[in-house]
Amino acid sequence: MRPLSAPLALRQARQHLLEFGHCPSGLVDERLARSWQRSVDEGLRPTGRLGAPDNLEQHALWLLRGRHQELLAHSRPVMEYLFEQVRDSQSVVVLAGPCGTLVDTCGDPYFLGKAERVALTSGASWHEKQRGTNAIGTALAEMAPVEVQGAEHFLERNGFLTCSAAPILSGTGQLLGILDISSEHSRGNPHTLGLVSTAAQMIENRLLTSGGQRHMRLHLHAHPEGIGTVAEGILLLSGDGWVVGGNRAALALLRLSVAQLGSVPLEQVLDMRLEELLSRHHRRPDAPQALRRHDGAALFGLLVPDRRTVRPPAATPPAAAAPHDALARLDTGDARWRTAAAKARRVLDKPIPLLIQGESGVGKEWFARAAHDSGPRQDGPFVAINCAAMPEPLIESELFGYRPGAFTGGRREGRPGLLREAHGGTLFLDEIGDMPLALQTRLLRVLQERQVVPLGGGQPIAVDFALVCASNRALREDADQGRFRADLYYRINGLTVELPPLRERTDFEELSARLLAQIEPARPLRLAPALLAALAAHRWPGNLRQCASVLRTACAMLDAAEDTLEWHHLPDDFQAELQKASRRPPPAQTGRPPQNLEELSRSAVRQALENCRGNISQAARMLGISRQTLYRKMAQDKTGPY
Ligand SMILES: Nc1ncnc2c1ncn2[C@@H]1O[C@H](COP(=O)(O)OP(=O)(O)OP(=O)(O)O)[C@@H](O)[C@H]1O
Incomplete structure (x- = not known):
């Protein structure tokens, strides 16, 4: 936390905080003062004993690591690289999830042992609520890179540490995790915070450019040589030319805020429309293009289109031989499941909506995703919406989007909505039976007219997506009894497939082997x-x-x-x-x-x-x-x- 707080000022400020319940201004850095205040407000005591160990149990940690698999996979090589840089300084490199719980550590075995005594170990939470001011928890609270040195830690037991942490953000500004280096206080290095921040940026860029990302990317820099370096800006563009995401460097280069993502067309930030960018790209695919920001500033950009955009319109259809697609990769031999997949395959390239029925947990969403990955829209987005999990007042704005200023509490710039985000790909409506009746009517209109009118009015916008719905309720019965709109039921039910419950499947041996291989691939x-x-x-x-x-x-x-x-x-x-x-x-006895x-x-x-x-x-x-x-x-x- 800079500027470095002088020991005396620190002591005075802390004493005042503990005596009067607030931190005097001017004595310590403002972020530190805010964090100490939060720690006191949580009822923590600097010398107090921590409650019972609150580490996640192994199973819960396993699940947490599973949820953050992609982050972990992209962070691990960077963490190892980071550790090489600080190997001689008794340090540990730590990755925390977005709630502050540690999910991975990499470090000096001697120091790891020491760090474990203060719970710098996987499964422990370093949220400020648990451990007061500390780099991980405070970076999380402030959403900014933070260094906490020795006695700046709220809990005295952590005073032997100096920690530097930086948030890792998604392309839409969501917090994905926190990267941290913790060392013995005496070994702290003034460059560590910069090192951690750069490493966090490297992870963000890896996540943006990894295979899971389905948008077009525009790599940007003020100089052509800067493209491809860790300092490059990466902008994500939807197929219809909207700016839908980007790393911090891209937002800074284009003077955009996170709140504007999803509501600004490309031509509003650059002097060029997507079509022109694409046609220049086709002429010279590997050369950075000279661009101009709207205020005239020069930039260079290299477009990386998704395959859908560059594929010639009359692409050869996939071979009709034995399927080797994503659905086939999920097939472990059950005849009913295989029949469902075969039926689904027949409608993937047709405008026929797919309805997947089956008990909870039979794999409807996995099936839907594999169907998308097996069809001609595989390079477009797969937008999944769980109609049961979304609060009713939110569904409408999330689905249909809204115009700037359409309602109080909405984003100032408006929002395109998930229906438009699915343009060119697949819209998956899970638990559609739980969608409120009023919204069913609006959805029906979109499906009939293939265009969306955002909340707050304006011009209808054409949308083109494949529709896959799923439900574990007997939708037909719901429709018969008026709990679900019958006309919507017929509209979404182009083809219904029923996935068998696990107890009725005949491929348990292969399926369990597949699950084990997924859990422990190595x-x-x-x-x-x-x-x-x-x-x-x-x-x-x-x-x-x-x-x-x-x-x-x-x-x-x-x-x-x-x-x-x-x-x-x-x-x-x-x-x-x-x-x-x-x-x-009782088991049969042996020997007779x-x-x-x-x-x-x-x-x-x-x-x-x-x-x-x-x-x-x-x-x-x-x-x-x-x-x-x-x-x-x-x-x-x-x-x-x-
Ligand atoms: N074909 C498959 N192979 C291996 N594992 C699978 C497969 N299908 C599903 N799973 C496992 O089952 C879990 C549940 O799958 P999924 O979320 O697709 O079920 P669902 O039917 O959509 O559930 P719900 O009705 O509760 O939404 C997945 O997280 C995954 O672990």
């Missing part, structure tokens, strides 16, 4: 046959979502040397659920011949599995029964030796 894992059988026979009320979550927890329980998931790796409550579901008879038909059958199953080394399909063939029947039999005998 580590070949398997389920012990008895456990596999029990899981395959389970009813799975939460379907694939529940199964993925159980396996994720079980994987977290594995030791590094283990590669097989067993009963004891399962969460306790789920073990109890399984036990209850399958009240199994089978005494009755049931024991005979059990012993045949064990023998077949042993002979086939646990391969379910082979064993089922050998026994002449279906795999489902074999799973059921195995589940009844899950303590068996296989």
Whole structure:
């Protein structure tokens, strides 16, 4: 936190704060004063003991890391690079999620041990509410790079640290995480804050240019040589020429604010329309173009169009041979699922809306996304809206957008709305059955007329998107009983596909193997046959979502040397659920011949599995029964030796 607070001023300010409850002005940096004030207002005491350790449990941390997977993947190489720069200074490089909880650390093992004693370890929260003034929590509160040195930390126990942290923002200004370097106070270096800020920028740029980003990009700099460096501006443009995102450098170069993103067409910031930019790009794709800002300032820009924009209009249609598309990659062999995918494939290049029905957690959203990635609009945006999760007053403005000043509390510049953001791609309306009736009427009009009128009026704007809806309710019944507009039901139901619940799928073995590979891509894992059988026979009320979550927890329980998931790796409550579901008879005793038909059958199953080394399909063939029947039999005998 600059300017550096003199020790005496610091002591005086802190004493005053603790005695009178507020920080005197002029003694310390304003950000520090604000942060100390917040810490006091939270009821924290500088010398007080922290409450019980509040680190996330392993499962919750696992889930959190899963949610921030993309950020983690792009941050890790940068963190390792950063650590190389500070290797000799007893430091740890830390990544926190947007709530201040640490999700990754990289550092000097000796200092890591020391840092762990003050909870600089994955799963711990460094939000100011928990730990008072500290670089991570304060950068989060101030949304700006921050350095906190020694005694500037609110809690005295953290006074041996000097920490520098910078926020990592998305292309639309959302906080994605905080990058931090923490060192022993005595080893602090005046350049660390600059280093962390640059590294945070590198991560932001990686995220903007990674494969997940579907917009056109305009890379900008005041000099052509600056394009491609960490200092370049990156602007995201929608297919119809609106500025929809950008890094901080781009916003600064073009004098735009985050609030303007999504509501400014390109020609309002540069002296050129998108069409001209594109045609120049086609002539010289790799050469930066000379541009002018509206005030006349010179800039250079290199356009990176999405494939959709550069593809010639009459592109050759995808081969009709055996599908190798995104839907095929999700296919693990269940016949009903495969039929649903095959049907969906037939309408992907036609203006026929797809309605996906199925219980909660069967994978409707994944199916929808894969359908989008398998169709001709795969390079356009996939905009998913959960109609049940969005507060009713927000749905309308979020969907349809609004004009500047359309309502109090809206953004001054207005907003294009999600329907327009889906232009050129796919609009996925999840839980459409929960959309309020009044909005159903407006949506129906958009679907009929293929144009949107933003709130507050103005010219209708043409939109073109593929429509995919999903619901776990019987929509037909809702329509019959007036809970859902019948005309909207017929409009969205061009083709209905029903995804089977997990308990009715016949591909549990392959599906669970796929889930394990997704959870631990670098580590070949398997389920012990008895456990596999029990899981395959389970009813799975939460379907694939529940199964993925159980396996994720079980994987977290594995030791590094283990590669097989067993009963004891399962969460306790789920073990109890399984036990209850399958009240199994006592296992057959070994060493004596089978005494009755049931024991005979059990012993045949064990023998077949042993002979086939646990391969379910082979064993089922050998026994002449279906795999489902074999799973059921195995589940009844899950303590068996296989
Ligand atoms: N084909 C698949 N392969 C592997 N995992 C999958 C697949 N489909 C879904 N999943 C897993 O199941 C979870 C739930 O999927 P998804 O969100 O698509 O379900 P849903 O049916 O849309 O749920 P809801 O009705 O509650 O919105 C995913 O997060 C993922 O872990």
